[in-house]
């Protein structure tokens with residue numbers, strides 16, 4: 535946008551990643567547009583710095599947030615083409631330590647209806663290993679815990695905010711297991727039934743490796759899912775998923791998605807969440823996770839990249 539600054543000097547600790555149907559985040563003040571590069575390439579889209587003014591207090595300063603469009607500004611990146619490492623690395627470098635990520639999902643359960651929101655707590659990986667999925671490779675090994683793929687404390691805040699919007703058209707499910715499939719084709723009916731038998735709640739193509747990379751980058755991460763279809767498991771009881779169906783529900787419910795983000799940002803802007811927003815509980819996790827490779831065994835390339843991401847960790 536003409537006249538908008540291309541640099542931003544204040545720290546930005548919170549990011550929103552928008553998915554299908556959420557390429558922009560209207561209703562916030564546009565403070566800057568950044569186009570960073572990283573050792574893993576450029577992110578999916580420019581990082582838009584938005585100012586969020588908390589709705590319940592005129593005295594609090596606006597909170598800056600970074601917005602990134604996962605599939606690009608015009609949805610030109612397929613799920614397997616999303617440069618997840620560049621996205622997460624660019625956000626961390628900016629100072630981001632908390633990410634709220636949006637995703638349009640298929641429902642695998644009757645009670646999760648189209649336009650319902652789900653705050654998931656688990657993921658089953660059905661990607662095919664073709665997406666780059668770690669910062670620790672090529673001469674520096676690292677292993678981080680992923681038992682809980684989302685941040686439990688952040689999830690509690692997100693759930694509270696979602697429930698506060700109930701009665702205003704928002705229906706929220708507090709838990710759920712995401713099946714993250716490779717795509718870009720949707721599932722077969724046999725696969726869809728199998729995922730239901732595994733206990734899957736919803737299905738998408740984007741939770742991984744985004745969530746894994748956020749964990750490696752010591753960023754507190756929670757996905758908010760919005761159901762747009764019943765995939766294809768209902769057979770004759772309903773129409774199979776198609777893009778028109780997904781986009782239709784996303785468009786019709788985008789105002790609720792925006793209000794949901796606004797409520798979460800209101801809450802995260804409160805001083806009491808300062809430590810959580812900075813993900814203090816994750817600090818130095820990757821320093822120890824990555825120190826398994828002795829200095830003598832490191833390649834310069836791997837070390838340079840990781841030193842860019844984590845200055846001071848591997849000196």
Ligand SMILES: CSC[C@H]1O[C@H](OP(=O)(O)O)[C@H](O)[C@@H]1O
Nearest residue numbers: 553554613637638738739740780
């Ligand atoms: C257009 S339907 C499939 C597409 O929608 C979801 O995108 P996102 O998670 O970025 O909202 C799903 O993961 C697929 O990428």
Ligand SMILES: Nc1ncnc2[nH]cnc12
Nearest residue numbers: 638639640737738765775
């Ligand atoms: N049925 C589905 N399968 C995978 N990703 C989706 N995103 C929205 N609906 C989906």
